[in-house]
Amino acid sequence: MIQYPKLTISDRLNQQRERLPLPDLQETFKESWTVNEKWQVTFAITDSLAYEHAIQLLDVQNVIQYDGQSYVITQCTKTVSGGVSVYEVTASHLFYRLANNARQNNVKTGTLTYGLADAVNFMLANNDQGITAKFIGDFPKIQIENLGNSSFNKFMQDYTSKFDASYIIDNQQITFYSATYLKQQPVIDTLFYQHDVEDVKLSLDTTSLVNEVRCLGKPIDQGSGTNDSQTKYQVDFTYRDDDSVKKWGLQRGDPLSDERFTDQGSMTEYAQQTVQAQPIATLTTTAWDVVIRQCETVKLIMPNLDWQTNVALNGYERNPFNQFSLPTITFDNASLAVNDINVAMFKHIVNAHANVDKTMIQLQAALGELQNGDLITDEDTIDKLNELGGIS
Numbered sequence: 059m060i061q062y063p064k065l066t067i068s069d070r071l072n073q074q075r076e077r078l079p080l081p082d083l084q085e086t087f088k089e090s091w092t093v094n095e096k097w098q099v100t101f102a103i104t105d106s107l108a109y110e111h112a113i114q115l116l117d118v119q120n121v122i123q124y125d126g127q128s129y130v131i132t133q134c135t136k137t138v139s140g141g142v143s144v145y146e147v148t149a150s151h152l153f154y155r156l157a158n159n160a161r162q163n164n165v166k167t168g169t170l171t172y173g174l175a176d177a178v179n180f181m182l183a184n185n186d187q188g189i190t191a192k193f194i195g196d197f198p199k200i201q202i203e204n205l206g207n208s209s210f211n212k213f214m215q216d217y218t219s220k221f222d223a224s225y226i227i228d229n230q231q232i233t234f235y236s237a238t239y240l241k242q243q244p245v246i247d248t249l250f251y252q253h254d255v256e257d258v259k260l261s262l263d264t265t266s267l268v269n270e271v272r273c274l275g276k277p278i279d280q281g282s283g284t285n286d287s288q289t290k291y292q293v294d295f296t297y298r299d300d301d302s303v304k305k306w307g308l309q310r311g312d313p314l315s316d317e318r319f320t321d322q323g324s325m326t327e328y329a330q331q332t333v334q335a336q337p338i339a340t341l342t343t344t345a346w347d348v349v350i351r352q353c354e355t356v357k358l359i360m361p362n363l364d365w366q367t368n369v370a371l372n373g374y375e376r377n378p379f380n381q382f383s384l385p386t387i388t389f390d391n392a393s394l395a396v397n398d399i400n401v402a403m404f405k406h407i408v409n410a411h412a413n414v415d416k417t418m419i420q421l422q423a424a425l426g427e428l429q430n431g432d433l434i435t436d437e438d439t440i441d442k443l444n445e446l447g448g449i450s
Contacts, residue, residue: 065077065083066078066122067115067120067121067123070120070121072121077112078103078109078112079104079106079108080379084377084379084380086103087100087101088376089124089375089377090375091374093373094224094225098148098150099129099148100147100149101146102146104143104145105142118133121149121152126229127151129149130151130154132149134146156187157232159209160209161209162182162206164206165204165207166204166205168203171199172200174193174221181213185210191231192232192233192234194234194235194239195236197223197234198318198332200220200315201315202217220312222236223235223236224237226353240355241355245355245357247349248357249359257343263337264306266334266338267302267334267338269308269309269333271311271313271333272313273295273296273315273326274291274315274316275291275316275317275321275325276291276318276319277292277317278290292321293319297314297330302335302336314333342386350387352371354370354371355369356371358389369389371388373387
């Protein structure tokens with residue numbers, strides 16, 4: 059027996075709760091998640107007397123409970139056509155509303171250096187939305203000017219990527235993971251093209267491409283007697299990826315600041331790992347029977363191209379109420395996949411041509427041994443021609 063996720067709708071105060079019609083969910087439901095950006099559900103419900111009480115709850119700011127998480131209806135459109143009413147609903151994860159309401163009105167004046175935990179704990183101090191935060195991994199320290207006087211949601215939008223972090227939310231709790239930690243986790247799942255996944259599409263995006271940045275290490279304590287208001291650093295240099303500049307053009311980025319570094323060599327290595335000097339390669343595919351885990355890294359193998367790589371899950375769309383609806387999953391491998399998959403595809407094309415050329419040479423050699431008008435009777439020759447596609 060197929061087990062579907064539990065989905066109900068309730069009023070804003072959770073005083074009334076109803077189920078929605080399964081056939082409509084099987085036809086229209088979609089759960090969409092993109093790392094550090096969105097987590098929402100959409101669906102359409104046709105008006106019916108059997109679900110009258112549930113349909114009365116289809117209104118903005120009411121709550122969808124789905125698969126253990128809560129979502130707030132942000133859009134609800136009613137369309138009447140041919141005497142039939144259809145409600146189209148979009149609901150965003152409850153956490154985003156809570157994070158928008160969690161405001162830090164105080165300000166830490168000046169440009170100061172923060173670790174992620176320090177900045178988040180300040181933004182969430184005494185919040186009345188019940189938000190809690192966890193931190194897993196080591197995060198860089200960055201400089202922030204006048205931290206505060208904003209919502210926690212705005213803070214996440216502005217600074218999550220700058221701390222080189224990804225987050226997963228679970229109702230009122232947010233867990234931040236460092237990129238280094240995620241990359242070091244053992245790969246549990248392996249996906250095979252044409253077995254687990256199908257229709258692989260590769261796209262390149264240079265929106266966040268950066269190949270020249272100013273690198274700033276630990277600030278120098280200038281003492282109280284100096285009149286120089288400009289901060290000085292033990293490490294201060296410009297990092298530039300010449301290969302990227304030559305291939306994609308100059309793309310300057312914001313300064314890379316981290317007070318952990320006191321020598322240029324170490325910070326250069328950090329810049330090489332951090333700066334996105336190649337286009338982001340995104341692999342999108344449909345999946346057959348894949349367990350989807352947010353922020354997981356999997357091994358993707360394409361035997362027909364003799365190619366494999368580790369890729370991080372950064373988005374998906376799925377309908378768990380319809381067993382015949384294949385989920386779409388999106389992976390990215392920040393730079394390696396760009397060259398790796400292109401090289402693999404090129405090798406595949408070259409090998410295919412080589413095999414065709416080899417077959418034609420063998421076929422011509424076999425036919426060359428025959429005289430014009432000769433009747434082919436030798437069984438070995440016939441078998442060889444059959445194998446090469448020469449006769450049938």
